[in-house]
Amino acid sequence: MSTILLYAMFVVYVIAGVGLVIYGFSCYYSIYLFLKNSRRTRLADRKAILKYYREHSMNDLPQVTTQLPVFNEANCVERLLEAVCAIDYPKDKHEIQVLDDSTDECYEVAKKKVEELAAKGYDIKLIHRTNRKDYKAGALAEAMEVAKGEFLAIFDADFVPEKDFLLKTIPYLVMDEKIGLVQGRWGHLNRTESGLTLAQSIGIDGHFVIEQSARSWGKLFMNFNGTAGVWRKQAIYGGGGWEGDTLTEDMDLSYRSQLAGWRMKFVFDVIVPAELPNDINAFKAQQFRWAKGSIQTAIKILPRVLRSKEPLRVKIGAILHTTHYSIHPCMLFTALCAWPLLAFFEPVAHLPTWVYTVGFSFILLAAVAPSVLYFVAQRCSGYTGWKIRLLSLPILMALGVGIAVSNSRAVFSAVTGRKGSFVRTPKSGGSKKKAKSHYAQKFPWMALTELLVGVYCIFGLLEYIGAQKFIIGPFLALYSVGFLSVGVLSFMHYIGNIIEVHKARKNNDNVEPQDAYNAK
Structure with a gap:
């Protein structure tokens, strides 16, 4: 390999490493803001x-x-409608809009349930679109024009709100006219279903318990999470309304509304249980959408943020927040560059010891920062059994690394301006078999790349061990386990799905192929 190419790879490696360190240390700042404000604010x-x-x-x-x-949520739409109608709020002041863009049997299921609930006296309507213009953002925008309420609560199909949700959120909007959004905390319906769902729950708890709390309580910009929140209608209009040019219309609108002067409030003790993706490809599809959408939002919104009169700390927080998924390309670059750069250990071998000590200390502190954040989140979540749940933290670490290939593709797709459709995350509605048979996924080609990168990292690890260079070894070991685990799980799910689809076809069931990575 030419010297010029090696130096270029070294520069990329250093930039990616510095990026990981910066994002790692931002975890400590979030923990600080959370601990500083938690007791007083709650x-x-x-x-x-x-x-x-x-x-x-x-x-x-x-x-x-x-x-x-x-959208095509036949597995869980009835559960959602029943939960929302059970919310404790005056019937004459609670309108329910079912915004159904479905192209399958979900429409008939929803229609029948809406008619049943309307007959019981609920103010519930079904609004069905066939064009899917601007996807979820378009559906919300069109329905808002005919909504009766001055406040708009939003729930995705996989959420089951508690009866007191509105009673615990609406007062904040009434008491403070500057608040444009009240965001609730996500809970988990199927946390213990598998190691995958358990690991996801820890990651989501970290986001809500620490990160959303820190942003809201620390007076930084935060985002609506797309569900389990209540908007003031005027705040939506004030921010320019729903727009469908990103895959994360929720984050986009949140930033535009805050730039227009509205404040967002996160309520720690309002928890809305939701269903976690119960297979690896559904999880990767969800992460792909979030990664691409957040980078699209960063490209769209950050210039406005930087030109605004917001304090520097708010601007830095916005940069780190909207570009957070950049950690995955950073991971991928460090994984791919580590092996070829083994030769660089010789030129730097004679640097002073303190350089190694300081450098390794920074890297180590940054590397363990997410784990510290998840530990604090579980400790302060209010859930019982948090010590046992932390045993699944290695699974979360492997997942976080393993999806770096898929999420890197999402980031590059956003950066290059490639448009894409909204790809639904398959949900079981409590029935895993039903979810697999009716919402089959196409062959996971991305898994091949993940397996190849995993094998590549193993060879790199062996080379470092053979050269007795052990500092990089633990990171390559984690990369190997992560990429191989996610790749193998993707293929296992694919094979299992083929069996389920075959059974469904034998029973004359409809099968809808779903490509988890067709967002171009």
């Missing part, structure tokens, strides 16, 4: 709710519209 929130209901009756509650965007 206590103030509880007092505010109690004060509101001491001074107001149920008759004083405002009109609310709950919007339920669904």
